[in-house]
Amino acid sequence: GTDDTPADGPVTVNVLIPDSSSNIVDPAYKVLNPEFTKRTGTSVTFVKSGGDYGAVEERILAARIAGNLPDAAIISSASIRTYVDAKLAQPFDSLMKADTSYDPTTAEPSLLKFGARDGKTYALPLTASWVVMYYNTEIFKKAGLNPDDPPETLTELGAAARKIVDSGAAKHGLAFRLSDDPNMWRLQNVVASGGGSLMNDDESEPTFDDPALLGLVRFLADLAKDGVIAHYDAESMSEAYYRGDVGIVYDASSGARTHAKSANFDYRIAPYPIPDGGRRILSAGGASIVMFTDDPVRQQAVWEAVRELVGPAGGAAYLEEQGGGVLVLDAAANKSKAKEHAELALKPEDVADFAPMVQFPGRSAQEIWTILGEQILAVLQSGKDPATALADAEAAAKPLLP
Amino acid sequence: MNPSVLTPLALPKPPNAVDVSCHNLVKRFPDGTVALDDVTIECPPGGITVLLGPSGCGKTTLLRCVAGLETQTTGTMSIGGRDVSAVDAGLRGVAMVFQNHALYPDKTAEGNLAFPLRMAGVPKRERARRVAAIAELLQIDGLLKRRPGQLSGGQRQRVGIGRALIREPDVLLMDEPFSSLDAELRVEMRAEFLALQRRLGMTTLYVTHDQAEALSLADRMVVLRAGRIEQATSAEEMFRRPATSFVAGFLGGMNLLAGTLDDGTLRVPGHPHGLRLPALPANGSQNLTLGVRPEDLKPGPGGPDDLSFEITTMLTELLGRERLVHGHLGDRRLKVRVHADVPVGERLTVHAAAADLHLFDHDGARLPGAGD
Amino acid sequence: MNPSVLTPLALPKPPNAVDVSCHNLVKRFPDGTVALDDVTIECPPGGITVLLGPSGCGKTTLLRCVAGLETQTTGTMSIGGRDVSAVDAGLRGVAMVFQNHALYPDKTAEGNLAFPLRMAGVPKRERARRVAAIAELLQIDGLLKRRPGQLSGGQRQRVGIGRALIREPDVLLMDEPFSSLDAELRVEMRAEFLALQRRLGMTTLYVTHDQAEALSLADRMVVLRAGRIEQATSAEEMFRRPATSFVAGFLGGMNLLAGTLDDGTLRVPGHPHGLRLPALPANGSQNLTLGVRPEDLKPGPGGPDDLSFEITTMLTELLGRERLVHGHLGDRRLKVRVHADVPVGERLTVHAAAADLHLFDHDGARLPGAGD
Amino acid sequence: MNSLHTRLPRPHIGLRPPPSALLIPAYTLLFLLIVGPVLVVVTLSLFDYDPLLGAAGFVGMDNFARVLPSDDFRTALVNTAVYMLLTVPVTLTASLLVALGIHSVRFGAALWRSVYFLPVAATLAAMAVAWRWLFYADSGLIDATIGQVLGLRDWLHSTTLALPAVSVVGTWENMGFAIVMFLAGLSAVPPHVMEAARLDGAGPWNRFWHVTWPALGPATVFTLIICTRNALKVFDQVQVMTKGGPINSSTTLSYLLWERGIRFLDIGGGSVITLMLLALILGVTVIQLSAVGRRWERAGTR
Amino acid sequence: MTARTVTRETLTHLALALGGVIILAPFAIMVWTAFVPERLIFTGAGPGDLTLENFRIALREWDWLSAYRTSVVVAVITFVAQLVTCLPAGYVLARHRFRGHGVATWVMLGCLIVPGQVIAIPTYVVISRVGQLDTILALVWPSLTSAFGIFLFRQFILTLPQSIFDAARLDRVSEFGMVWRVVLPNVKPAITAFGIFSVVSSWNDLFWASVVLQSPDNATVPFAVTRFTDPEAGIQYGAQMAAASLAVLPLIIAFLVAQRQFIRGINLSATD
Numbered sequence A: 001g002t003d004d005t006p007a008d009g010p011v012t013v014n015v016l017i018p019d020s021s022s023n024i025v026d027p028a029y030k031v032l033n034p035e036f037t038k039r040t041g042t043s044v045t046f047v048k049s050g051g052d053y054g055a056v057e058e059r060i061l062a063a064r065i066a067g068n069l070p071d072a073a074i075i076s077s078a079s080i081r082t083y084v085d086a087k088l089a090q091p092f093d094s095l096m097k098a099d100t101s102y103d104p105t106t107a108e109p110s111l112l113k114f115g116a117r118d119g120k121t122y123a124l125p126l127t128a129s130w131v132v133m134y135y136n137t138e139i140f141k142k143a144g145l146n147p148d149d150p151p152e153t154l155t156e157l158g159a160a161a162r163k164i165v166d167s168g169a170a171k172h173g174l175a176f177r178l179s180d181d182p183n184m185w186r187l188q189n190v191v192a193s194g195g196g197s198l199m200n201d202d203e204s205e206p207t208f209d210d211p212a213l214l215g216l217v218r219f220l221a222d223l224a225k226d227g228v229i230a231h232y233d234a235e236s237m238s239e240a241y242y243r244g245d246v247g248i249v250y251d252a253s254s255g256a257r258t259h260a261k262s263a264n265f266d267y268r269i270a271p272y273p274i275p276d277g278g279r280r281i282l283s284a285g286g287a288s289i290v291m292f293t294d295d296p297v298r299q300q301a302v303w304e305a306v307r308e309l310v311g312p313a314g315g316a317a318y319l320e321e322q323g324g325g326v327l328v329l330d331a332a333a334n335k336s337k338a339k340e341h342a343e344l345a346l347k348p349e350d351v352a353d354f355a356p357m358v359q360f361p362g363r364s365a366q367e368i369w370t371i372l373g374e375q376i377l378a379v380l381q382s383g384k385d386p387a388t389a390l391a392d393a394e395a396a397a398k399p400l401l402p
Numbered sequence B, C: 001m002n003p004s005v006l007t008p009l010a011l012p013k014p015p016n017a018v019d020v021s022c023h024n025l026v027k028r029f030p031d032g033t034v035a036l037d038d039v040t041i042e043c044p045p046g047g048i049t050v051l052l053g054p055s056g057c058g059k060t061t062l063l064r065c066v067a068g069l070e071t072q073t074t075g076t077m078s079i080g081g082r083d084v085s086a087v088d089a090g091l092r093g094v095a096m097v098f099q100n101h102a103l104y105p106d107k108t109a110e111g112n113l114a115f116p117l118r119m120a121g122v123p124k125r126e127r128a129r130r131v132a133a134i135a136e137l138l139q140i141d142g143l144l145k146r147r148p149g150q151l152s153g154g155q156r157q158r159v160g161i162g163r164a165l166i167r168e169p170d171v172l173l174m175d176e177p178f179s180s181l182d183a184e185l186r187v188e189m190r191a192e193f194l195a196l197q198r199r200l201g202m203t204t205l206y207v208t209h210d211q212a213e214a215l216s217l218a219d220r221m222v223v224l225r226a227g228r229i230e231q232a233t234s235a236e237e238m239f240r241r242p243a244t245s246f247v248a249g250f251l252g253g254m255n256l257l258a259g260t261l262d263d264g265t266l267r268v269p270g271h272p273h274g275l276r277l278p279a280l281p282a283n284g285s286q287n288l289t290l291g292v293r294p295e296d297l298k299p300g301p302g303g304p305d306d307l308s309f310e311i312t313t314m315l316t317e318l319l320g321r322e323r324l325v326h327g328h329l330g331d332r333r334l335k336v337r338v339h340a341d342v343p344v345g346e347r348l349t350v351h352a353a354a355a356d357l358h359l360f361d362h363d364g365a366r367l368p369g370a371g372d
Numbered sequence D: 001m002n003s004l005h006t007r008l009p010r011p012h013i014g015l016r017p018p019p020s021a022l023l024i025p026a027y028t029l030l031f032l033l034i035v036g037p038v039l040v041v042v043t044l045s046l047f048d049y050d051p052l053l054g055a056a057g058f059v060g061m062d063n064f065a066r067v068l069p070s071d072d073f074r075t076a077l078v079n080t081a082v083y084m085l086l087t088v089p090v091t092l093t094a095s096l097l098v099a100l101g102i103h104s105v106r107f108g109a110a111l112w113r114s115v116y117f118l119p120v121a122a123t124l125a126a127m128a129v130a131w132r133w134l135f136y137a138d139s140g141l142i143d144a145t146i147g148q149v150l151g152l153r154d155w156l157h158s159t160t161l162a163l164p165a166v167s168v169v170g171t172w173e174n175m176g177f178a179i180v181m182f183l184a185g186l187s188a189v190p191p192h193v194m195e196a197a198r199l200d201g202a203g204p205w206n207r208f209w210h211v212t213w214p215a216l217g218p219a220t221v222f223t224l225i226i227c228t229r230n231a232l233k234v235f236d237q238v239q240v241m242t243k244g245g246p247i248n249s250s251t252t253l254s255y256l257l258w259e260r261g262i263r264f265l266d267i268g269g270g271s272v273i274t275l276m277l278l279a280l281i282l283g284v285t286v287i288q289l290s291a292v293g294r295r296w297e298r299a300g301t302r
Numbered sequence E: 001m002t003a004r005t006v007t008r009e010t011l012t013h014l015a016l017a018l019g020g021v022i023i024l025a026p027f028a029i030m031v032w033t034a035f036v037p038e039r040l041i042f043t044g045a046g047p048g049d050l051t052l053e054n055f056r057i058a059l060r061e062w063d064w065l066s067a068y069r070t071s072v073v074v075a076v077i078t079f080v081a082q083l084v085t086c087l088p089a090g091y092v093l094a095r096h097r098f099r100g101h102g103v104a105t106w107v108m109l110g111c112l113i114v115p116g117q118v119i120a121i122p123t124y125v126v127i128s129r130v131g132q133l134d135t136i137l138a139l140v141w142p143s144l145t146s147a148f149g150i151f152l153f154r155q156f157i158l159t160l161p162q163s164i165f166d167a168a169r170l171d172r173v174s175e176f177g178m179v180w181r182v183v184l185p186n187v188k189p190a191i192t193a194f195g196i197f198s199v200v201s202s203w204n205d206l207f208w209a210s211v212v213l214q215s216p217d218n219a220t221v222p223f224a225v226t227r228f229t230d231p232e233a234g235i236q237y238g239a240q241m242a243a244a245s246l247a248v249l250p251l252i253i254a255f256l257v258a259q260r261q262f263i264r265g266i267n268l269s270a271t272d
């Protein structure tokens, strides 16, 4: 704790939360408890959004219009840029610096980068999850595949998926979430691992003509044509997988708990297959906290809460809640769970390479993602030419940039 | 057969006239009210059976049971010799004029009239013809395009009558069909109805509160009282020889003087002298009720064989040509129909012929005697 | 003042009796029907004005206009000397007995009766007392817990009457209030109502089709015909000297014989000989209508000053003690009231006193003459 | 009679507040709660408003020129119309039949009322999951039954069948509502007229057509207009079942307006769609009222 | 009962049962799933596998009592406020003609068609400006009156016989009394129907509640149902279905109680 106890009673700050995501909010409830308030003089009121990250964003929008933004909010790490661009998110740097008892070096450096823009830290990640491959070993065996030797490249993945379908082991070889995947998380990862990017270097414009992207779309289209791949949205993807109708899914590491509970078959987790010749890059997802208040007293109180969340106590709580399916900012905590991370196909060198997702600039980011998703789906579902589709997406996206 | 209607209208019954009868009908409503209590009626086929009785005695309920709109609690019903106790209302071949008209609120008068014909699959032109005919008969031909809400009470009632008649049903139930019509129209309608009924020979059950109507229409007359049948006979017979004091009082508003018989004199409470009866009942009953109609009491002392007594006049009512004088005899009130005006609060001597006197015993049952 | 009611009941009007009057009332319905056409009526304060007229002539419409339920197209209305043409129905101090009862279907008989008192803020106990009293008066005390749907037609009507009376309103509008009651009860109710009305002195507008009721209640009698006033005067006067042939025919069902006058003889179409009139109208009108009431026609040739003629009988109807004989004279139908039965299809000579004859001109207006 | 002697206080002959005063509470609230906010939205359609930056600029009809010709808008318009045509007639007919059935049975009406009420009560979020399972490709109940007959499969992931799938859910949801309405309407059918019709020889069909149907008029108009409105502004069902997909194939106007106005932070564009949606519903309502509404309503008005 | 009616009754029940199966299918899935262990949800479970575990989770993770309390309070306030405002308005629109009648009717129809999402933000701005966020008032505010209710009552009041209004006017019932003493008792089935929709929609409304609610103590029942969905980790189906079952339970009970009002108690035949 800090030395300076506030003079006149506890300061109460509002933190907007995606309250349907118990994985994210429950540890926060647990850590920011009465004892914390007693110790720091900061009390936190959680403002329920009634849903997930999307609901949080709607609430921020309404509150922004009404002029009563919460003091802080837990948002998807992918959306940080939107609030930074809109100059709503306040930097933590001075608070961090002023807090002598806080040692930034205890933080995972790669994670600390998530909220960094223009040399300032606008957000701190609470959790970071990564994409892994879940596969149904029973289906693998039925298809004559070796569960101990899962596919590592797209070529291998394609072959395995085809084999699953051809052998009749399952209806589909692979499910790949596209349509409602915020910021095209899975797609971004594979493209990045293929050495590509969805944005240019100064992160000002989309680059949908990226060869890695085109390659991936072609790859998916090939599989889709033969029915090897299906289920492009979250619920259908996991439900089909749990039913045993799909052999392989790309899914979040933080879902490991749910998989363990819901899958009534033997499955394994492996690093996700990447384009041939590429290098696996982990563009992380997860939750971050941003601060909106510019009142110094409240900022200080927010910082108290944030520090608790991203510090050892919070870190431990998150890792506990998610069964090791995430990384937290506190490096020491991550170390203590290293074994579980390994089981989730995360190697130590991956941690160093953790990168934030890209986000398009300005307020139309979501629209651009949607355009891209729809164009790719058009390729997969209606056989549109991949290059044309991506060109169309880029053309449609351009006018939406600030 | 109605003995009073001896005109060309009284055609022989068409061969297809059906009989309607109820046996031991009991109707108990869910709240426990017994509206019909063991009613047995035989309606002459092709004739008109008039139901009379005080308000709430069960007339409507009886019609509704016959129609099948109400299910009797016990008892059976037959129409045309067939037991219809469990037959659906629509299949009994019965038409009804409802006390509250029950018109289709969204249909014009024309639509209401044509409805039963449409249901019977009568072709359009034929329908139009018959609607026009019945509307003319009922004098509503100018109103055919109006909806019930735009009609007066009497006009609605006539539409309701027309709707029932237009089908020329086997059995016709009429619940106070002319109650909202003015006297003139009522007489006209009654005559038209009678002509139609005689021509088509539908067996009719007819509820009315109008004595003239009852007497002029009834082939058979039934008086109900609190759900039970009080008397059932021809109109003439019932009027001439009411079986009970209740019927006597109800039909034609007979004056009823209850008293005790003492040596040929009827002692009436509150009256110093008794009434010397010109004829005595056969059996020696002590508690008697003497009945005499207002129109059978005439002013003046009368002859030696007449009953004669004095009343004190209280109030006179104009009835048209005549006046109804209310008076009292001891504690009893009675009414006299006279032609001239009489002063109020004075004494008036009246007399009645022995043949016009009716005697009833303690329980109200007719005693054979004078009037017979 | 009703000249025929000269009893202790005819108390002096209470001082608070209000007058009701309508001036040049016109009511045109949206579909163009003119239900009232320039009606002007003055109702005697505290008295009973009886409205008569054929079905559809506008009686109900007039009452509804007075009540404020219908807005007149033009014309004004005043109650108690104040112009109420634009006053809300609830504020006119008017109560009404509706032709169709209009009970609250969800409330019991008791609830219906008590409702106006509740609205007036009468305390509960007082309410109960008055409901009990009026229910007893109307003989529905045993039925207070029933809903309208569980009551007979006559019972509903009585609840409707009670609901209007219980408020003891300044102005009472009654639309055929006793039409569903049997004759006996109707007479009783009429007497009770008259007593109450005389005591409370509410100005009453009363629609009825019952001639006896009209004559016995009317302080003033108004005959409407197709939305216009045909005659408005006292009951006795109207009966004795109907102003038009329409009133004559309507009230008491006078026989009307239209013909042309030819040298003191009325020639009736289809009749070979004419009728020799005992008295001639003052002016020399050529097209005449002769009126004579069925009860004023007596069998037999009569005296030299009497009008006498022969009819052919067609049909007889039992009216109770008397019979109504329908016959024809040339092309005209007429009715005769007789005491004995007469054979049908035969000739019957009848006569009438000169004083009982009424003459009307071509347009139906009364001609001074014989009957006057 | 003697007990009737106390007279009531005389009413004052005078004026009362007009009956329309009773509208004041409701209409004050309507203006505050709905009309006012709608006017704000209408105004916003003329602005380019960036809610995050808080910057607004008047752009006149630019938003209209941008949104109205767009493919998204056209698709959503067509989808909305198709959705309405798919749901409203089925909902009304089926609900009326069910309500008549429930109304006609002597025993068990309470049971059936409850059964058909359940969908109304259940939370859509949970029901959406269940429906997704029913629509699950090949092994879901719908593919296994109707799908086998019609040869249709995997409705939710088909660009042609996703909208029909959503309309199945919409129909199912609205049926409970319509049934409840019709059941309430059936209690207004005058029983004595029904009896007259029975005696007039009208069979069940004619009794329905000539007595029940006219008496149901106002309830039918209500149900028709509400069901149409629900169909034209359908949002929840789309969001939980398909999120407008696949590829906009089930995006309705209401979904598009949410997506544009909220998710894409395009307040001006969203307002334009809002306006169009309101105009559309109002137009359809006017057409319905003038085509059948007045007539049906009058039939049941007493 | 004749053989004919027995047959007809049986056929009707059969038809209703057939429709009922379709109607109930999703509902049955919900209830069934609530009792199935998470692991078996997708691969099938028999009666022997059923468990209360999902309910245990749902009950543990959520303060149901407080949520029920808030939801009941909101539902009751909403219903009463809507009834109090809509019934008079519906009555006036149905039975009176006055200047502006047409306008009033069209305003009502116009308000009827506005989706809640459209006006959420302006309304939110107002509520937050007056500092009423996170209060019961904020929760009920947009539903204090309802164009739907006005329209519904108008339609049902149209079917009442005019004569009872005439009678009541002469009985000196004020317009206000007309609504509560004459209309109310005669439109009970309509009020029941309206009550069902009013209560159900406020009970199940998550959208507006999620806009204005802040503190967990005020959360309403639907929050409990969405609680088991995570954008990344997925849905806990069993717990969600158990929560959904718990959410709907009070509504079913309330409906069974309200059912009575549907039984025809009013015989309008006493008047034309």
Ligand SMILES: Nc1ncnc2c1ncn2[C@@H]1O[C@H](COP(=O)(O)OP(=O)(O)OP(=O)(O)O)[C@@H](O)[C@H]1O
Pocket: B143, B149, B150, B151, B152, B153, B154, B155, B180, C029, C030, C031, C033, C034, C035, C053, C054, C055, C056, C057, C058, C059, C060, C061, C062, C099
């Ligand atoms: N709403 C209406 N629209 C059009 N015409 C109407 C309307 N109401 C009544 N009428 C017509 O106005 C005339 C007068 O009707 P009213 O009800 O006053 O007659 P009434 O004298 O009471 O007749 P009844 O003795 O049959 O009750 C009738 O011809 C009737 O058809």
Ligand SMILES: Nc1ncnc2c1ncn2[C@@H]1O[C@H](COP(=O)(O)OP(=O)(O)OP(=O)(O)O)[C@@H](O)[C@H]1O
Pocket: B029, B030, B031, B033, B034, B035, B053, B054, B055, B056, B057, B058, B059, B060, B061, B062, B099, C143, C149, C150, C151, C152, C153, C154, C155, C180
């Ligand atoms: N649904 C019902 N429930 C209970 N009692 C009823 C019901 N319907 C009628 N009654 C009662 O049954 C008795 C007979 O009613 P009914 O209608 O047959 O009388 P009515 O002879 O037609 O009388 P009116 O001449 O007044 O029309 C009455 O006392 C009435 O109150």
Ligand SMILES: [Mg+2]
Pocket: B059, B060, B061, B099, B175, C152, C153, C154
């Ligand atoms: Mg009756």
Ligand SMILES: [Mg+2]
Pocket: B152, B153, B154, C059, C060, C061, C099, C175
């Ligand atoms: Mg009338």
